[in-house]
Amino acid sequence: xxxxxxxxxxxxxxxxxxxxxxxFITIPTFVGKLGVEVYGVFSIVALVGNVNTFTNLGxxxxxxxxxxxxxxxxxxxxxxxxxxxILLVILLPLTAAGYIFREAILLNIFNIPFRLIxxxxxxFVAMLVSNVFLLSGQIFAAILExxxxxxxxxxxQTLNNAVYWGLILVALSLGYSLQGVAVATLLSTLVWFCIxxxxxxxxxxxxxxxGFASNGVRAAKKQLRYGLQIYSGSVISFLYEPLTKILVxxxxxxxxxxxxxxxxxxxxQVMGMVGKLVYPIYPLLSQESNPERVRDxxxxxxxxxxxxxxxxxxxxxxxxxxxxxxxxxxxxxTIAITVACVVSAYLLGxxxxxxxxxxxxxxxxxxxxVVLQAINVVVNAGAFFLFLPWLGYYAVxxxxxxxxxxxxxxxxxxxxxxxxxxxxxxxRQTAYLCASFLVACxxxxxxxxxxxxxxxxxxxxxxxxxxxTLFQYRLFGMVTRKDIARYFGGNSLLSKWSAVxxxx
Numbered sequence: 001x002x003x004x005x006x007x008x009x010x011x012x013x014x015x016x017x018x019x020x021x022x023x024f025i026t027i028p029t030f031v032g033k034l035g036v037e038v039y040g041v042f043s044i045v046a047l048v049g050n051v052n053t054f055t056n057l058g059x060x061x062x063x064x065x066x067x068x069x070x071x072x073x074x075x076x077x078x079x080x081x082x083x084x085x086i087l088l089v090i091l092l093p094l095t096a097a098g099y100i101f102r103e104a105i106l107l108n109i110f111n112i113p114f115r116l117i118x119x120x121x122x123x124f125v126a127m128l129v130s131n132v133f134l135l136s137g138q139i140f141a142a143i144l145e146x147x148x149x150x151x152x153x154x155x156x157q158t159l160n161n162a163v164y165w166g167l168i169l170v171a172l173s174l175g176y177s178l179q180g181v182a183v184a185t186l187l188s189t190l191v192w193f194c195i196x197x198x199x200x201x202x203x204x205x206x207x208x209x210x211g212f213a214s215n216g217v218r219a220a221k222k223q224l225r226y227g228l229q230i231y232s233g234s235v236i237s238f239l240y241e242p243l244t245k246i247l248v249x250x251x252x253x254x255x256x257x258x259x260x261x262x263x264x265x266x267x268x269q270v271m272g273m274v275g276k277l278v279y280p281i282y283p284l285l286s287q288e289s290n291p292e293r294v295r296d297x298x299x300x301x302x303x304x305x306x307x308x309x310x311x312x313x314x315x316x317x318x319x320x321x322x323x324x325x326x327x328x329x330x331x332x333x334t335i336a337i338t339v340a341c342v343v344s345a346y347l348l349g350x351x352x353x354x355x356x357x358x359x360x361x362x363x364x365x366x367x368x369x370v371v372l373q374a375i376n377v378v379v380n381a382g383a384f385f386l387f388l389p390w391l392g393y394y395a396v397x398x399x400x401x402x403x404x405x406x407x408x409x410x411x412x413x414x415x416x417x418x419x420x421x422x423x424x425x426x427x428r429q430t431a432y433l434c435a436s437f438l439v440a441c442x443x444x445x446x447x448x449x450x451x452x453x454x455x456x457x458x459x460x461x462x463x464x465x466x467x468x469t470l471f472q473y474r475l476f477g478m479v480t481r482k483d484i485a486r487y488f489g490g491n492s493l494l495s496k497w498s499a500v501x502x503x504x
Contacts (some may be wrong), residue, residue, distance in 0.1 A: 020269045022165035026172070026328045027262060033172050036331065037113070040258030042178060044110045044249055045120055046499040047242045048098070060142045065362060067146035068286045077208040082140050091135055098128050111249040120177035126182035130189040137193040140200035145205060148284075156195050164188035194203045222231050240376045240403070247384060248396055248401070256393050259331055260358040263338030263397070274351050278305070281355055285362040294363070298355045299421040306352050306423055307478060310433060311469040313344045314441040318461045322454035338397050349408035352423065356415040368414055372407045378404040429478070436472040440465045 031039050070076045098105070102124050106112045112120045141153045167187060171180030201207075241264065248257050249457050281301060288294050320340035325332050360368045380403035387395035416422055424430050444465040448457050471477055477500040488495035 022162060023265060023269060024327065026165045026169045027265065029169060029172050031258070031328065034177065036255050036258045038116065038119075038178065040254035040256070040261070041112055041116050041120055042123065042181060042258075043261035044245050044254065044257050045106070045112070045123045045178075046127065047110070048124055048131070060138050063139065063142040064146045064282065065286045067143065072204065074208050074211065076470065078212050080139065080143065080207060081209065081212055083142075084136065087135055087139065091132060095128050095132055099125060105402070109246065111254065115176075120458055122179040122182040126186045130186050133189050133193040137189075137196045140197045143200040143204050144196075149203060151344060152199060152203075153196070156192060156199070159195065160188055160192035161418075163191050240373065240380055243377070244380060244384070244396060244400070247381070248393075251388065252393055252396075256396075259334055259393070260338060260396055262335050262462070263342040266339045267343045270343055270346065271351075274347075278351075278354050278358070282358040282362055285359055294359065295419045296420055298359050298415065298419055299372055299423070300483075300486070301355045302352060302415075302423045303425075304483070305355070306433070307473065309347045309352055310437045311440055311465050313347050314437060314444060314465045314469075315462045316340055316343050316347070318441065318444050318448055318465070322448075322457040326454050326458075334393065337394070341397045341401050345404040349401075349404040353408055353411040353415070356411055356419070359413065361418070365414070365418065372411055372414075375407045375410055376403045379406045432472075432476040432478060436476070436478075439472065440468040443468050470501055474504060475503065479503065 010029045014393055018119045027039070030042070063079060066079050067076050070079075091382065103117070103122055106117060106120050106124060107114070110120075141156075141405055144150070144152050156248045164184060167184030168181050174180070207234045243262065245257050278301065285294055285297065288297070317340050320343075321332070321336040324339060328335060345371050357369060357372070360366060383399035387398050391398060412422060424433070446451040447460050447464045451460065453456055479498075481499050481503050484495050484502065489497060
């Protein structure tokens with residue numbers, strides 16, 4: 001597990017750095033050249049990408065699970081072919097329907113201003129076509145992931161992000177509108193698709209079609225039987241973030257969609273790193289048959305994630321305002337609050353319990369993930385309408401936080417029920433973590449009050465918060481040498497320095 005996590009961490013870090021730099025350059029440029037309203041149009045039309053929710057049928061996760069268990073075999077080849085055929089049979093008619101009804105969707109559902117409808121149509125059609133290649137390519141990405149080659153999919157996704165945001169930046173610099181963005185979207189997807197297909201077939205080998213005529217239906221049923229459980233959760237998840245943007249467009253406006261989307265994209269940058277970091281646990285749990293070993297993996301990884309997340313939350317809360325002030329000229333307070341709340345809620349309430357979510361998927365409890373997604377949707381929508389009369393735009397932010405924290409609580413309940421474990425081991429450990437977080441944030445905020453320059457705040461706050469947190473973790477004995485050896489090895493340079501810093 002350690003070697004897998006190290007590779008995934010390195011490539012995930014590369015993806016985060018490249019993507020973050022490009023996003024931080026491109027989005028302010030986009031808003032500066034085309035305005036917040038046009039960026040809002042881009043944000044809401046991008047929801048077309050969520051068509052994968054209705055066409056994927058949970059096939060990717062199901063395929064990773066079965067291929068990890070079966071290895072390279074004729075049955076696995078048939079599973080791959082069956083998944084690809086099922087996907088295309090559903091995806092192509094849905095894409096055609098989207099094209100036929102594109103104007104009605106843009107005007108009546110997305111609430112696009114009529115003066116921007118032509119550019120919006122270009123982007124809409126480009127994303128429809130891109131989805132065909134994106135979703136087909138994910139079948140081949142699942143092959144690599146089942147072989148514990150998540151680091152390769154990280155690298156390819158990094159390239160995709162670089163090409164995508166790079167081409168958008170070029171289009172904006174040359175004076176193009178959303179039509180240029182549409183072309184960038186399609187080209188970046190085609191590049192990614194070709195690389196992923198070639199790489200997966202090279203690693204896996206050729207696909208055997210011998211016997212598929214007689215075995216194909218059975219393979220398809222197997223994929224659908226498990227995939228549909230995951231699919232139910234995915235369909236419900238569509239009603240979470242995408243529906244939120246549609247509600248904001250209808251009740252507040254397209255400009256507010258753009259403001260909220262900036263916060264969501266900041267969260268996605270964090271997800272791009274941390275999500276790749278823990279994803280290898282899913283095929284690992286799929287292969288592991290020892291219940292005690294499964295329990296230990298989920299419990300220990302979640303606990304260490306929480307240790308790392310708390311100082312990150314403090315840094316996000318304290319640096320959002322100075323960072324946004326350096327990137328945007330207007331709506332600074334609104335964007336900063338959105339980024340701080342959305343990113344912090346994800347780190348604390350979603351990322352922390354990701355290993356348990358993966359356990360539910362890998363060990364036959366996929367239906368429970370449907371419940372978690374449904375809770376997100378219900379709480380999010382209910383809180384939005386509840387807070388809207390009093391909070392206005394900030395109702396969407398408050399609803400997002402409430403939904404994530406509520407589903408987190410239910411996830412912890414499932415972990416206790418099925419694995420007989422929680423994230424932390426004792427109330428004393430909980431008290432130590434809370435004290436460490438509060439002290440680190442207080443000192444970080446004190447440093448922020450002493451300096452005026454935003455650049456100094458961005459440089460100094462993370463150092464103060466992380467330094468104070470590490471000192472307190474050492475003081476309270478939160479991390480042992482055994483923990484360090486488990487993740488970094490017993491004799492590596494990283495493990496030795498980690499022991500010096502964290503262990504008394």
